[in-house]
Amino acid sequence: MTTLDRDNPRAPAAPPQPVVVGRPLPLRAAVPMAVAAGLALLVAFPPYGVWPLAPVGVALLAAAAHRRRLRAGAGLGFLTGVALFAPLLAWTNLHTGYLPWVLLSLLQAGYLALLGAATAWVSPLADRSRWAWPALTGLLWVGQEALRDRTPFGGFPWGRLAFSQDSSPLLRLAALGGAPLVTFAVALIGGLLVTAAWRGFTAGRETPAGGTATRRWQPVVVPAVAAVALGAAGLLVPVASAGSGAPVTVAIVQGNVPRLGLDFNAQRQAVLNNHVDATLELAARVAAGTQRQPDLVVWPENSSDIDPLRNPAAGARIAQAADTVRAPILVGAVLLGPGPGEVRNAGILWRPDTGADLSQLYTKRHPVPFAEYVPLRDVARMVSKQVDLIRNDFVPGSTPGVVRAGPAVLGDVICFEVAYDEVVRDTVTGGAQLLVVQTNNATFDVAEARQQLAMVRLRAVEHGRAALMASTVGVSGFVAPDGRVSDATGFNTREVVVREMRLDDGRTLATRLGWWPELALAGLAAAALVGAAVLRRRQRILPG
Numbered sequence: 001m002t003t004l005d006r007d008n009p010r011a012p013a014a015p016p017q018p019v020v021v022g023r024p025l026p027l028r029a030a031v032p033m034a035v036a037a038g039l040a041l042l043v044a045f046p047p048y049g050v051w052p053l054a055p056v057g058v059a060l061l062a063a064a065a066h067r068r069r070l071r072a073g074a075g076l077g078f079l080t081g082v083a084l085f086a087p088l089l090a091w092t093n094l095h096t097g098y099l100p101w102v103l104l105s106l107l108q109a110g111y112l113a114l115l116g117a118a119t120a121w122v123s124p125l126a127d128r129s130r131w132a133w134p135a136l137t138g139l140l141w142v143g144q145e146a147l148r149d150r151t152p153f154g155g156f157p158w159g160r161l162a163f164s165q166d167s168s169p170l171l172r173l174a175a176l177g178g179a180p181l182v183t184f185a186v187a188l189i190g191g192l193l194v195t196a197a198w199r200g201f202t203a204g205r206e207t208p209a210g211g212t213a214t215r216r217w218q219p220v221v222v223p224a225v226a227a228v229a230l231g232a233a234g235l236l237v238p239v240a241s242a243g244s245g246a247p248v249t250v251a252i253v254q255g256n257v258p259r260l261g262l263d264f265n266a267q268r269q270a271v272l273n274n275h276v277d278a279t280l281e282l283a284a285r286v287a288a289g290t291q292r293q294p295d296l297v298v299w300p301e302n303s304s305d306i307d308p309l310r311n312p313a314a315g316a317r318i319a320q321a322a323d324t325v326r327a328p329i330l331v332g333a334v335l336l337g338p339g340p341g342e343v344r345n346a347g348i349l350w351r352p353d354t355g356a357d358l359s360q361l362y363t364k365r366h367p368v369p370f371a372e373y374v375p376l377r378d379v380a381r382m383v384s385k386q387v388d389l390i391r392n393d394f395v396p397g398s399t400p401g402v403v404r405a406g407p408a409v410l411g412d413v414i415c416f417e418v419a420y421d422e423v424v425r426d427t428v429t430g431g432a433q434l435l436v437v438q439t440n441n442a443t444f445d446v447a448e449a450r451q452q453l454a455m456v457r458l459r460a461v462e463h464g465r466a467a468l469m470a471s472t473v474g475v476s477g478f479v480a481p482d483g484r485v486s487d488a489t490g491f492n493t494r495e496v497v498v499r500e501m502r503l504d505d506g507r508t509l510a511t512r513l514g515w516w517p518e519l520a521l522a523g524l525a526a527a528a529l530v531g532a533a534v535l536r537r538r539q540r541i542l543p544g
Contacts, residue, residue, distance in 0.1 A: 022127075024067035034076040034116075037061040038083025044164040045088060046450035051168040054161055055227070057084075058190025061112075062137050063198060065119040066126065077116020081109025088159055091448040099383070100370065108159065111148040115140055122528050124535035130199060130219065134191030134226075136528055141187035142180050143525030146518055149420070153369040157419040158451070161186040166454035169234035171483050174462040176237060177517035178421055178510040182458070184521055185230065192227035196220045239482045243466050243502030245433060248407045250501055251294040251327070252470045252478075252487075253278045255303060256494040257442045268305040271472065272314060274494065275303045279321040279329070282496050286325065294327045294498055295407040300470040301332035301345065301414050302440040308348075309356060310336055322352045328405050330412065332438040332470075335363075343392045345372065347412045347438055349405055360404055363397025364414040366423055400426035408434045408503055411465070415439040418455045421515065428463045428511050433503035435459055435467035442473045446491040449475040457483040464508045466501040 024030065040057035043050045061080045065073040085108040086101075093101030118140050126133035141161060149157040162182035165171050173182050199219035255274030258267050279299075285291035306314040308331070322329045328351045335344040345367065349360040367373050373393035400423075401412035411432025417423045418437045427435070437456050441449045453475055460467040460479045467479040477488035478499045487497040510517075 022067065024072075025063060027072075030064040030068075030072075030076055031079065033060045033064040034079040035083045037064065038080040038085075038112075041080070041084045041159075041161075041164070042087055045159070046166070046454050047447045049167060051165050052231075054164045054186050055190035055193055055231075058137060058141065058161070058187045059193035059197065061116065062119055062133070062191060062194040065116045066194075066198070067123045068116075068120040070117045070120055073120025074113040074117040077119070078109050078113035080116070081112030082106070084112070085109050085159060088451075091444040103383075104156070108148065108156065111144055114147070115144040118144070118525075118529060121536070122532040125528060125532050128535065130195055130223075133195045133198075134188050134223070137191030137194070138184040138188035139521055139525035139528055142184050142518065142521040145180070145183055146522045153375055154366060155420075158416075160419075162458060163419075163451065163454050166457040166483065169232055171458060171461055172234040172237035172239050174458050175239050175464060175508045175510055177513065178425075178462050179458060180421075180518035180521055181510070185234070189227045189230050192223040192230070196223040196227070199223070239461055240464060240504070241480055241482045241484070243433075243464075243481060243504035245503035245505060247500050247502050248295045248434070249292055249498065250434075250468060250478075251282055251297045251325075251496060251498045252468060252476045252489075253282070253297060253299050253303075254471055254474060254476045254489050254493070254495045254497075255299070256473055256492065271302065272304045272306060272317060275299050276317045276321045278494060278496050279325050282498075283321075283325040291498060292500075294325065296405055296410075297322075297325055297327050297329040298436055298438070298468065298470045299329055299331050300440055300472045300476070301347075301438040302334065302442070302472055304331055304333040306334075307336045308333055308350075309358075315356070318350050319355055322350045322355075326352055328352065328357075330403065330405065330410065330436065330438070332414070332440070338395070341392050342395045344397070345394050345414055346397075347401065347403065347414060347436075349403055351406075362399075362401035362403055362412045362414075364394070364417065365397045365400070366417050366420055367394040367396055368416055400430045402427055402430040402432055403436075411435045413437055415452075418452065418459060421518070424459050424463070425511060425514060428465065428507070429514075431505075432465065433505060434501060435463065435465045437467065437469040439469060440472045441475075441491075446475065449473075449491060453477065453479075453485065453488070457485065462508065462510045464506055464511070465504055468501075 037057040037060035040053040044054035064076045085105040089101060089105050092104055122136050126136055145160050149155040160179055160183055162179035165182055170182055170185050173185050253275050255278045258270050279297060286293050304314055308315040308318050318331055328349055331348050331350050333346050333348050335346050345364040347362045349357045351357050369375050374390050403410040403412050409431050411427025413423055449471060453469055456467050456469045456479050460481050461483045464481050466481055470476050474489045474491040474493055478486045487499055489495040
C-alpha cells in the first residue's frame with residue numbers, strides 16, 4: 001500500500017497488473033511440428049497401423065499451438081489437418097477426380113484449425129497447473145470430434161482418434177465409454193507427453209540454483225510414467241473373447257466386381273451374378289460335405305443394384321441362391337421409390353422357399369451427402385457438374401437396422417454408417433445379437449477398407465457383440481467381441497468365408513450409457529473454454 005493509500009483508506013485500489021507468461025515456441029519450430037503432428041496421426045491409422053504415434057501427433061500439435069494467438073493456433077491446426085486428412089482420404093479421388101477429395105480434406109482440416117485455436121485459447125489454464133494440460137488436451141479433442149461428427153449435413157466421423165486404436169490396449173476402453181472415451185484416452189496420453197516434454201525443456205531454467213537433479217526431472221518423469229501406465233490400463237478392462245449365447249454359422253459372400261470404379265453400376269447384372277454364383281458354389285460344397293451348413297448368408301451392399309422387388313429376373317436369381325443354400329440371405333439391394341426419382345439403399349432378408357421378407361428390411365438411415373444424395377444441388381452444381389451424375393437421391397430410413405433373421409437378430413448398418421455411434425448403438429438397444437456391416441468398397445481401395453474394418457473392431461468391443469463386415473470386393477471378415485479379426489479376405493478377390501459365431505444379448509457399460517460420456521466430456525471442454533476466457537483477461541502472453 002502506498003503512503004497516499006495509508007493516509008486515505010478510501011482511495012481506489014490500483015488495478016491488478018496482468019500476469020506475464022512465457023513465450024510460445026518459435027514459429028520456425030512450430031510449423032514443422034504441426035506438419036509432423038498430422039503425419040504421425042496419419043501413420044497411426046490403417047493401413048499403417050502404428051497406433052502409438054497417435055498420442056505423439058496429439059502432443060506435437062498441443063506444443064505447437066500452446067500460448068499462440070488464436071489465428072496462429074488455427075493456422076497450425078489447419079496444417080496438421082491437411083497433413084492428416086489429405087492422404088488419409090486419398091481414396092476419395094480414385095474415381096471421382098481431385099475436387100471432391102480436396103474439398104473434403106480441407107473441410108476436415110478446418111475442424112483441426114478450430115482445435116488449434118482452442119488449444120491456444122486454453123493456454124492460461126495449462127500454464128496455471130501443469131496437470132490441467134493433459135485433461136484439457138483430451139477434452140478439446142473430444143469436443144472437436146463431437147462437432148465434426150455432426151456437421152455439416154450429418155458430419156463425417158472418419159479419422160477419429162479412436163479409430164486408430166484397433167490394435168491398441170486402449171481399444172478395450174470402448175466397452176466403458178465408446179469411441180469418445182477412447183479418443184479422450186489417446187489425447188490425454190498425448191497431453192501427458194507434451195507436459196513431460198515441455199517441463200523437460202524448461203526444467204533446467206526453472207529449477208533454483210542448487211536444486212537437485214531429482215527435483216529438476218521429477219516434472220518430466222511423473223507425466224511420462226503416467227502416460228505409459230494409462231496406455232497399458234486398457235488391458236485391465238475385461239472384454240469377452242466370444243459371445244455367451246447360442247452358436248450360429250454365418251457365411252460371408254464376397255462376389256467381387258468385373259472392374260473397380262464408379263462404373264460398377266453399369267455392371268449391375270454381372271455383380272448380382274457373381275454373388276449368386278458364389279453362393280451356389282458354397283451350396284455345392286455343403287452338399288458334398290466339405291463345408292458346414294450355414295444358418296445365415298450375408299451379401300454386401302450393392303450386391304443387387306437391380307431392384308429384386310420390381311425386377312422378376314433379379315428376384316428369381318436371388319431366390320435360386322437362397323433355395324439352393326437352404327439359408328436366409330441378407331441382400332444389399334438398391335430399391336426404387338418410395339417416391340418418383342427416389343431410391344433406397346437397403347438390406348433385405350431373402351428366405352428360402354418364401355422369398356423376400358418385407359417385414360425384415362432395413363433402409364440406410366444416414367445416406368452420404370454428395371455421394372448418395374446432393375444437398376443444395378443448385379449451389380453444388382456451380383462447384384462441380386459431377387453432382388448431376390447422382391440423378392436419384394437416396395432417401396434415409398427412419399428405423400434402426402434390427403433384422404430378425406430366424407437364427408439370429410442382426411444389427412445391420414450399411415457402409416459409412418459404422419462410423420456413427422448412434423446408428424450402431426440403436427441396433428443393439430433394439431435387440432441385435434450380432435453386428436453386420438454391409439459395404440461396397442469397389443469405388444475405393446484397400447486402405448479405405450482396412451480403415452472401415454478398424455471401426456467394426458471398435459464397435460464389436462464397444463457393444464460386446466460378435467460382428468462381421470461383408471464387402472463386394474474386400475476386405476470382408478469376422479470380428480470377435482474383443483476386437484480380434486478372423487478370416488479376413490483379400491482385396492479385389494472373389495471369396496466365401498464361413499465361421500461359427502456366438503450370439504449375445506448382454507449390454508456393456510458403453511451401450512447402457514449411450515451418448516452421456518461424450519456429452520459430459522464435450523461439456524467440460526466448453527467449460528474449459530469459458531474458464532480460459534476469465535484467465536486471459538489477466539494474462540499477457542509474450543509474442544513468439
